[in-house]
Amino acid sequence: NGLRHRPTGSMDEGPAKKSPTVSQDLRDLLKTERQTLTIYDAYPKSIFHFLLLPRVKPDSGLTVNDLESLKTLLAGDKTRAKKVIDALNEDARSLRKEIEEEMEKRYGFKWPIWTGFHGAPSMHHLHLHVLSADLCSPKMKNKKHYNSFHPKLGFFLHIEEVLSWFDSDPSYFKTKAALKEKEYEALLKEDLNCWKCESDMKNIPALKTHLQEEWDKEAARGKAKAEKKRKLEEKRKDTNSVQEKAEKEDRVGKRQKIADTSD
């Protein structure tokens, strides 16, 4: 489907290793190896946009069919489903950490990151989106693209919300787990409104201009905050060195006093 591999590790690693034929060694390896695969979204809808996919583990009891989507996963064994989502959640946590480092490096500040599933996904095989909270990207081209990531519309299901279904009463879980495609698809047709300030947008070009302005404001705030922190740090260092100097002089003074009185 045109997605580029992003093997686990640094952000600039090369292609994944070729799998050898299935041997006992590989089976053993797969038991201990991490449960998920992280890739770049081929059509990023934010400045940072990754996908996390659960690996099909021979010993997990889950088949490629169970892992087709959130819907198919939740239709099966609840305990196994929870394990898969927990594993994705855990790896999303470390991925967010990496993204934050990259935000600091490239932009000098960091901003929120969303983690969630689509209510009615188009790509086969369960995938968790991890994307920066900006929705600024040249690949963001139409209403469907935008609404599918709007954090308050309901199509984008934050992972914490999905996890909360497991702790709710079984009838509620069942209702949510049904993930009715028709209902989710209807959300994609909703009117455009800014996810940040909630103002209505007349069309996609207007929305994109507005999102860019929101992002520019966020960047200005972020950089100002980082600058303030840097200055405070500098001041603290200065105070420390002045204090150290004073203490040093004080010690010299005391020594002098001792020397004077010892005569």
Added chain:
DNA sequence: GTTCTAGAAC
């Protein structure tokens, strides 16, 4: 997902 395009909206 993209490109093409008819016709709606302005």
Added chain:
DNA sequence: GTTCTAGAAC
């Protein structure tokens, strides 16, 4: 007349 959307075809 131009801009924009949305559905079909790929």
